[in-house]
Amino acid sequence: MAEAKDKAARPVKMADALTASICPATQEMIERAQQLEIETVFDRAVTMKPCAIGLQGTCCKNCAMGPCRLPLPKGGIDGEDTRKGLCGATANTIAARNFARMVAAGAAAHSDHGRSVAEVFLSVARKETEDYKIKDPGKLLAIAPHFGVDVTLEVDGETKDRDLDEIALEVAEKAIAEWGKPEGELRYLKRAPQPLYERWKKLGVLPRNIDREVVDIMHRTHMGVDQDYKNITKQCTRASLADGWGGAMIATDLQDVMFGTPSPLQSEANMGIMKEDHVNIIIHGHEPVLSEMIVASAQSKEMIDYAKEKGAKGIQLGGICCTGNEILQRHGVPPAGTFLQQELAIITGACDAMVVDVQCVFQNLANVAKCFHTKLITTHPMAKMEQDNVLHIEFDEHHAMEDAKRIIKMAIDNFTNRGAEVVIPRHKNTQIAGFGVESIKYHLGGTFRGDYYTLNDNIINGRIRGIAGVVGCNNARTKHNDGHITLIKELIKNDVIVLTTGCSAIACGTHGLLTPETASVYCGPGLAEVCETVGIPPVLHLGSCVDNSRILLAATEVVKAGGLGNDICDLPAAGSAPEWMSEKAIAIGQYFVSSGVYTVFGYHMPLEGAPVFKDHLYKELETIYGGKWDCEPDPIKHAHKMIAHIDKKRKELGIDKARERQLMSMEDRQQLEA
Numbered sequence: 027m028a029e030a031k032d033k034a035a036r037p038v039k040m041a042d043a044l045t046a047s048i049c050p051a052t053q054e055m056i057e058r059a060q061q062l063e064i065e066t067v068f069d070r071a072v073t074m075k076p077c078a079i080g081l082q083g084t085c086c087k088n089c090a091m092g093p094c095r096l097p098l099p100k101g102g103i104d105g106e107d108t109r110k111g112l113c114g115a116t117a118n119t120i121a122a123r124n125f126a127r128m129v130a131a132g133a134a135a136h137s138d139h140g141r142s143v144a145e146v147f148l149s150v151a152r153k154e155t156e157d158y159k160i161k162d163p164g165k166l167l168a169i170a171p172h173f174g175v176d177v178t179l180e181v182d183g184e185t186k187d188r189d190l191d192e193i194a195l196e197v198a199e200k201a202i203a204e205w206g207k208p209e210g211e212l213r214y215l216k217r218a219p220q221p222l223y224e225r226w227k228k229l230g231v232l233p234r235n236i237d238r239e240v241v242d243i244m245h246r247t248h249m250g251v252d253q254d255y256k257n258i259t260k261q262c263t264r265a266s267l268a269d270g271w272g273g274a275m276i277a278t279d280l281q282d283v284m285f286g287t288p289s290p291l292q293s294e295a296n297m298g299i300m301k302e303d304h305v306n307i308i309i310h311g312h313e314p315v316l317s318e319m320i321v322a323s324a325q326s327k328e329m330i331d332y333a334k335e336k337g338a339k340g341i342q343l344g345g346i347c348c349t350g351n352e353i354l355q356r357h358g359v360p361p362a363g364t365f366l367q368q369e370l371a372i373i374t375g376a377c378d379a380m381v382v383d384v385q386c387v388f389q390n391l392a393n394v395a396k397c398f399h400t401k402l403i404t405t406h407p408m409a410k411m412e413q414d415n416v417l418h419i420e421f422d423e424h425h426a427m428e429d430a431k432r433i434i435k436m437a438i439d440n441f442t443n444r445g446a447e448v449v450i451p452r453h454k455n456t457q458i459a460g461f462g463v464e465s466i467k468y469h470l471g472g473t474f475r476g477d478y479y480t481l482n483d484n485i486i487n488g489r490i491r492g493i494a495g496v497v498g499c500n501n502a503r504t505k506h507n508d509g510h511i512t513l514i515k516e517l518i519k520n521d522v523i524v525l526t527t528g529c530s531a532i533a534c535g536t537h538g539l540l541t542p543e544t545a546s547v548y549c550g551p552g553l554a555e556v557c558e559t560v561g562i563p564p565v566l567h568l569g570s571c572v573d574n575s576r577i578l579l580a581a582t583e584v585v586k587a588g589g590l591g592n593d594i595c596d597l598p599a600a601g602s603a604p605e606w607m608s609e610k611a612i613a614i615g616q617y618f619v620s621s622g623v624y625t626v627f628g629y630h631m632p633l634e635g636a637p638v639f640k641d642h643l644y645k646e647l648e649t650i651y652g653g654k655w656d657c658e659p660d661p662i663k664h665a666h667k668m669i670a671h672i673d674k675k676r677k678e679l680g681i682d683k684a685r686e687r688q689l690m691s692m693e694d695r696q697q698l699e700a
């Protein structure tokens with residue numbers, strides 16, 4: 027009894043703000059939350075330890091004879107591994123099945139987002155909605171051929187442009203068919219460099235349709251089906267390609283067609299973008315179909331006047347996670363934070379409404395919102411919350427503008443209900459965002475060849491050492507933003523140009539890495555020179571997580587521009603997700619690896635309990651796809667693993683010497699020439 031009482035009286039463990047995050051705004055708000063006795067994810071990460079067996083990837087609960095737990099013995103395994111579940115499943119089978127189910131969930135999330143976008147596009151093409159239009163007809167014409175849709179037609183022996191509406195309708199129908207067509211293979215796969223496509227074909231991993239590859243994983247990993255980790259991994263490739271070169275890529279493309287293809291623009295990042303005297307609306311989630319309308323409506327005179335009537339100076343929108351990235355890239359709406367800052371945005375006391383759609387939304391938002399006046403609004407039929415203070419306003423593309431207006435009006439009405447003291451951290455940074463395959467071509471491409479020639483030229487001559495894609499989440503088990511920022515600074519210091527998306531990109535904006543001035547402060551001399559000449563930041567924000575498809579296509583453009591091999595796996599390039607947490611990250615990692623990219627994850631991978639399966643991912647896959655997985659929690663070591671790979675590729679391409687010459691000072695070179 028006495029002991030129980032002691033336990034209850036013991037103070038709850040709380041996070042230490044300084045060890046939880048490197049972001050000053052976040053540190054400030056963690057402390058503010060603790061002052062107000064509002065628990066956040068940072069505190070829960072201290073009080074709740076992760077399950078040790080799950081962490082190893084070797085807990086199976088795929089049938090009711092389990093959960094079967096197969097931890098790796100402390101001293102490792104000497105000789106035969108005799109661990110098995112009740113059915114006999116080995117640690118490899120269990121870890122591979124768990125891994126595959128993450129790929130399936132991740133591919134499903136990205137691809138279902140793509141499906142929603144494709145459905146909205148179909149209603150645009152059918153003229154069933156007034157609210158959405160084709161904003162970028164050029165992009166529609168550019169993607170149509172990839173769907174086998176003609177953009178011209180022959181009339182009396184003459185070639186004429188086809189009617190745009192007709193093209194749109196055919197593209198919409200063909201696009202939607204990608205999710206469930208009964209035969210054939212995904213159409214976008216042929217956008218990959220030809221040797222890569224041929225390799226996939228030879229290996230038998232071309233996805234048939236998007237939904238089928240996800241269902242296949244769920245079936246295959248059911249109790250008593252696929253019990254060969256190599257065969258399971260092969261299906262992981264097929265499903266992940268259906269994401270990266272399928273659902274996610276279609277999402278990106280059709281969003282560009284309807285909402286506009288991003289081009290570089292200036293904005294800001296971090297919680298300091300919220301304004302005490304404005305109505306603050308935070309938009310969080312992933313699907314930009316509704317948020318597009320919210321942005322349009324928030325800028326209307328009607329709404330701004332209404333806000334003023336209620337005593338506010340205006341309406342401030344802010345993004346969190348990838349919906350935030352979507353409206354940043356296309357409209358310059360500043361992100362208020364990354365994944366781990368979602369609760370904190372409400373704790374400012376200045377969030378009049380938080381509008382969420384799908385993915386990466388904490389259920390605890392509802393508990394936090396309860397402590398303030400904040401209206402928490404769910405909008406997706408698939409994503410509701412059980413707490414009774416959550417409002418559900420279901421979005422429908424047929425009356426999207428109406429929905430958006432209703433939400434904004436509700437936020438404005440709520441402005442006058444602010445109760446608690448408002449504490450908005452002052453911290454924010456300027457950023458340039460809005461890059462994409464097209465704008466990189468414009469900035470770094472040669473007008474002479476009209477492709478990625480200038481970029482390639484600078485890689486070949488060694489000013490740029492290589493390319494890194496740094497993407498993905500935050501994870502409350504690691505120090506917020508530290509993995510992203512330390513890693514990326516180390517990469518650019520070593521002349522590696524960085525393409526970033528997702529929460530990693532928001533972290534970069536938050537910490538001031540997305541400005542051209544970053545080049546002179548953090549970059550090695552070669553990369554700094556290129557960035558200063560062209561006027562771009564050394565870290566390029568390419569958008570949301572579905573926009574990782576832009577990285578795949580940028581890599582393909584680099585291959586096409588010539589001089590750096592024939593395939594993505596030949597490039598001096600590497601991928602990374604230093605603070606990953608989402609199943610989507612695993613799907614992304616798998617399609618990068620299967621597309622030939624060396625991909626390093628931070629924190630940990632749920633593979634330690636199955637060393638043989640782990641070796642398959644970390645070693646054998648390279649001999650199959652040219653890319654492989656790796657894991658390194660220390661961000662500096664992580665960077666150097668990527669750099670070592672880049673240097674290995676430079677050597678294979680025979681351009682390692684060029685870089686040595688490049689690094690010589692002018693004097694050295696003159697001496698050498700003399």
Ligand code: XCC
Binds near residue numbers: 347348385499530607
């Ligand atoms: Fe979610 Fe896309 Fe991860 Fe951020 S990066 S935590 S998935 S929001 Ni996509």
Ligand code: SF4
Binds near residue numbers: 094113
């Ligand atoms: Fe255990 Fe096999 Fe059932 Fe998994 S499928 S829970 S390993 S008996």
